[in-house]
Amino acid sequence: MNALAHYLADRHGCPACGDSLAVLLTALQDAHDNGDTLTILKDNTAANAPPVTDSSTKTPLPADSGTEKAPPPMGEGLGWGLKQTTQTITAAILATLAAHGLIGDGSRPTPLVLHGDRLWYYRNYQNEARLAAAIHARLATDGQSDDAAAPAADPNLRPEQQHAVALARRSRLTLINGGPGTGKTHTLAHLIAAELHEHPARRIALAAPTGKAANRMEESLARATAALPAAAQEAVRRATGRARTLHRLLGIGTNGIPQYHAARHLPYDDIIIDEASMLPLELAAALFAATAPDTRLILLGDADQLAAVEPGAILHDLSHHPALQAHRITLHESARFTADSGIGRLAAILGSGETRGARLVAALEAMTADFPPSRRDKAQQHDTPQETPAIHWQPTPSADTYRDLLAPYGDYLALLQNPAADPQTLLAAYDQYRILCAGHHGALGTVRINAALRLLHQRAHHLDTTHNHYHGLPLMILANDHRQQLYNGDTGICLDSPHGLQLHLPGREAVPLARLNPANLADAYALTIHKSQGSEYARVALALDAHSERLLLSRELLYTGITRSKGALDLYADAATLSHAADTPTQRSTGLAWHLSRQAG
Incomplete structure (x- = not known):
């Protein structure tokens, strides 16, 4: 098999079919170039926002490596149910598939299975x-x-x-x-x-x-x-x-x-x-x-x-x-949440009805209109629960956005300066608040936010910036380590000890940082919404980048992020981004x- 065939065989879990899949991709390209199309799918109308499609494939049942995974790129691979996508299949492609024995009905192993207007990879069909x-x-x-x-x-x-x-x-x-x-x-x-x-x-x-x-x-x-x-x-x-x-x-x-x-x-x-x-x-x-x-x-x-x-x-x-x-x-x-609470209302809007994006934005405008900007700014700066509204919305980033994102960590950062504060108290303070992002990239992605908050934290506490890890640094585990009972997605904090820096996680013994592979650790001031599933916090900052992460935005992503909060929610996203997410259901x-x-x- 050539290099492409080897890649496809590994990617799609069909070692015997690598060359055939390479032929398929060649046929797809040839048919596209020739413009010989036979549409067997339903096209989305221009009047409707296109759904987020998930047409990824998967290799054989994976071992429990626990390594970090990112959502599949849009349009990767072939969809299982082509009926709901905007792809087209050409007569040339169908002829090539048939000639090379690539299509079957699922009764015997073939790279692809076709029933009516539904197309599967064989493994997905069988599963x-x-x-x-x-x-x-x-x-x-x-x-x-x-x-x-x-x-x-x-x-x-x-x-x-x-x-x-x-x-x-x-x-x-x-x-x-x-x-x-x-x-x-x-x-x-x-x-x-x-x-x-x-x-x-x-x-x-x-x-x-x-x-x-x-x-x-x-x-x-x-x-x-x-x-x-x-x-x-x-x-x-x-x-x-x-x-x-x-x-x-x-x-x-x-x-x-x-x-x-x-x-x-x-x-x-x-x-x-x-x-x-x-x-x-x-x-x-x-x-x-x-x-x-x-x-x-x-x-x-x-x-x-x-x-x-x-x-x-x-x-x-x-x-x-x-x-x-x-x-x-x-x-x-x-x-x-009560039905009339801020987060309860937003979750209900995302859960049912038409024009969800417009209704969500209107609800946010109504919730924040009664809180004057002067009081909102003061509450944000000093992080006073009695002063802070349940919903705080910043549609437009400002020069102070990163400082605003760091401010609700104020109690945690103050406790770090108290030598008498025990690790569990510090962990509890850290877990009161979390910044959640749609993805890693852009001004409001995890990479930029974590880098900015790391620098602000180091400067505020006069920490040595030459060291990668330091007292108070929040960290996330990126790969499972069953021996030390550390799991992908776990979050904890680095604390000084007489024996050097240790990673403290809720309900577990501290782990010396020297035992951990730095490649399996990431700063955790901010996480992706995916990583937050199953968690809850007293206060959440939801940061949605309007440009770099637009393809990741969906109704389910927005709902998951909003409902991680038990009380206060800070939204960093413009109206168009929020409306787009609310009106874009993930369609698998x-x-x-x-x-x-x-x-x-």
């Missing part, structure tokens, strides 16, 4: 087909649970939460959907306690798509369980143990092959997956294959949030398919719904 079959098999056994009868009402749960518990106890597959603060983890704690009360020996596994999400799941469940009676707390703690990544749950090692699969099922009675919106297709297919028919599978998440970086929008697809409606419940009542051209419907009848 979707297997996942759909596993879901139908699970639905066919529904109602056979030992706990089919509805449990007694729990006065500590709202009616919708009681419904979720009852549904999960009688179903082999349950989707519990809900936005931030709707009580998904609180519901889960009561569900597990009810299960263990009747079946003390029940085997329960907790997992999430990433190490950071698994840690958050474990921490959140511990907080929710603390409200239970002492005996129930101990029972839940013993039965659930540590939450793991899905890679670790399935036993996926460096070779990418799961230890648990269709012929060797996971040894659990209940498998509970948190942050299911982040679940990619291949992991979902592997999970369902490895789950025994009589095991209950419970997926929790927020279908309105960002989906996985890899191919797939599993929670979204399942939540919207008619066959799964009896297995799905959405928790609506939020303990974090998946075929899971097609497979589910096809296999159903």
